[in-house]
Amino acid sequence: MPFLSAQSPPAMTPQxxxxxxxPVQLRSLRASLHEAITGQPLPAGAELDEIPEKVVLVATELATNALRHGLPPTIVRLGRHDNVFVLDVADHSPDVVPRYADDRPPGAGGLGLHLAKQFALDLGWYIEDDTKHVWAEFPVPS
Structure with a gap:
């Protein structure tokens, strides 16, 4: 699949x-995102539960892509729709379409969208005004 589907996510309640x-800010994003999902700070050296781990990993990958290929600032939003978390990562390069890096050798980067597709319930992108959004949905841990 060379391209993601261009579609908006479901309406969400921002959290x-x-x-x-x-990229230096990615470390604090990971810790803060974990706390936003679980309600608990992430202790140093602790492992994440499955769902928070997947959300944090995908958020980091998508934010890295936005920082590398888009125009700042990168905006990461976490919202909720029914029993799913919606992660929305935005940058200001609407002319750079998200695409899977099928032709890169292992270790050359480009796995962020592959990981997002593997871990998320659904994945897509859309453009609003001068902003490109890539989003992913995850189940809310029970």
């Missing part, structure tokens, strides 16, 4: 938002 200007 948290992070604005990133640099």
């Amino acid at each position: 948290h938002e992070w604005v990133l200007d640099s």
